């Protein structure tokens with residue numbers, strides 16, 4: 001799992017990871033921002049409608065405050081047929097006919113002037129005096145809502161136009177003309193609607209939208225670059241740490257290996273020491289200490305089991321000094337090792353061969369009687385005589401002499417005495433011309 005994660009982090013594709021991540025985050029923020037901008041545009045449009053409404057309303061109050069205003073009677077400004085008041089039309093001292101414009105007439109004239117421009121207004125009501133002020137479908141619905149739900153305004157986008165309507169209520173100035181319709185002060189009288197193209201709102205927010213797009217795109221690019229750089233830095237750091245780790249591991253491995261070598265060397269030298277404590281270094285057979293220990297053990301064993309027999313052979317190489325003197329000590333060593341191998345080859349598993357000292361060897365033959373011991377000694381002698389030992393180009397032949405002593409409990413002799421008997425027999429064999437076997441006899445020592 002950890003390896004897979006590291007592989008992913010080190011892949012070059014990992015550098016591109018910030019792209020989808022920041023695309024999602026920045027995209028989400030951009031959409032939110034766009035929605036806020038759209039709301040702001042809508043609010044600006046609403047305020048435009050509200051301002052226009054208040055302007056016309058203020059104009060109407062001004063007119064109402066004056067109880068209507070007079071304007072020259074012309075073709076475009078005829079008498080208001082819906083106005084039933086005295087002095088609706090008067091003549092100035094200079095003879096100019098003047099007709100009265102009440103707030104509604106004035107509003108209608110202003111609306112006419114604004115028709116076709118980017119901002120249109122319309123005065124309408126659910127109880128009309130002037131049928132020309134008939135509300136359209138949207139205005140009817142708006143009037144309904146304003147009246148029934150007592151709304152302060154009603155706003156909606158209808159097709160490609162933004163539409164705004166606010167209510168008009170009966171005020172003191174209106175009563176002169178409308179009291180006869182049954183209205184009282186504060187009653188809902190109608191509404192003034194304002195409309196303009198939606199494109200106006202879009203024009204207002206387009207720049208903001210473009211700026212928002214550019215800002216978000218820039219932020220996206222900067223975040224992607226920063227993110228990729230951060231990942232690149234992380235990759236470098238991880239590589240460095242991995243390198244450090246592998247170097248440390250290889251140092252530990254090296255140290256562990258050398259420690260193992262040291263432990264093995266130590267173990268080998270300990271084994272060697274343990275081996276040398278009981279064996280001869282040159283030939284590998286039991287050393288003097290071990291062979292004497294074993295002889296002691298067998299003699300004790302025999303004391304417990306007197307019916308058993310033990311034979312001891314002492315032997316050495318004939319004229320071995322000559323070998324050393326003629327060919328050198330190394331050749332002498334080779335011959336000694338070969339001599340031991342020849343002997344071992346002829347012995348049983350229970351027999352024990354040991355180096356007693358110099359080129360003298362002892363052989364313990366447990367459970368061996370006189371004639372058997374003789375046979376073994378002869379077999380060994382003949383085997384040595386038949387063998388030859390190679391050292392480089394040199395081939396050497398040797399002979400051996402053997403002394404045989406038998407141990408019987410009833411003799412009541414010590415280990416040293418037993419060894420002496422074998423030594424005496426060996427000495428006798430040397431005297432008899434070497435390359436022969438001699439059994440110790442009481443008379444021989446005399």
Ligand SMILES: Nc1nc2c(ncn2[C@@H]2O[C@H](COP(=O)(O)OP(=O)(O)OP(=O)(O)O)[C@@H](O)[C@H]2O)c(=O)[nH]1
Pocket residue numbers: 282316317318319320321322324328329330331332333336357358359430434
């Ligand atoms: N190369 C070698 N020679 C050894 C070793 N131990 C003893 N010797 C030699 O064995 C020789 C024994 O000589 P001697 O005691 O005179 O006996 P020998 O020459 O064998 O004559 P005999 O025993 O009378 O036949 C000496 O020259 C010792 O130096 C050894 O470990 N290696």
